[in-house]
Amino acid sequence: MTRALLLDMDDTLYDERSYVLSGFRAVAAAIHELYPHAEPDAVFAHLVEGLDVQGRGKLFDGALLQLRIEATPELVQHLVGVYRDHTPEIALWPGVAETLAELRRDWKLAIVTDGLHLMQARKAQALGLADLVDTVLFCWEHDAPKPDPRGYREALKRLGAEPADAVVVGDNPLHDMAAARAIGARSIRVRTGRFAAVDPPRFKADADAATFTDVPDALARLEGISR
Secondary structure, three states: OOOEEEEOOEOOOEOHHHHHHHHHHHHHHHHHHHOOOOOHHHHHHHHHHHHHHHOOOOHHHHHHHHOOOOOOHHHHHHHHHHHHHOOOOOOOOOOHHHHHHHHHOOOEEEEEEOOOHHHHHHHHHHHOHHHOOOEEEEHHHHOOOOOOHHHHHHHHHHHOOOHHHEEEEEOOHHHHHHHHHHHOOEEEEEOOOOOOOOOOHHHOOOEEEOOHHHHHHHHHHHHHHHO
């Protein structure tokens, strides 16, 4: 029997906001290069303010408007490309690498991550995940955005494991817990990131962990109950 952990990446293993801010710095530098009067620190501040006030929609348009720069479709698309293609300055949360090493002694580990493949691959590379887990699966590369179960089934196939012997670990119940239920696996909810306080009644996890470093204890509780 192969036991498998199917692990989310964003807001489970690291703070996704740090990726967003890293992208904003790259965009600020690109705007300054095109419009020298737009100081990078000021551009960055406008982007962060927009994120905190209105969310992620049309952030670049709003920042350009504040800087008195015409937000042409071509310019906005260029900035979107800069954001998506930048090399992220991000890091795993403290203790995550050590926890992955501990878990890997008894479990096969797969990262199952959602989002544009280019961006997710750059994140995984920046975090050094290829050396810490057995495989990294990008859902959109398989036309299977979460909670589509096909990405998870492909990860299980790579690991040589069955759903009954797998646990899905993630922060987003509408993605990770929903997918776990769809494939017939157990689940652990990590209470970090944007969805920490979201509790849809249909997608309750089998166990909770305050942070990823608490996953081994959550697994021990889960195994004690179900094995």
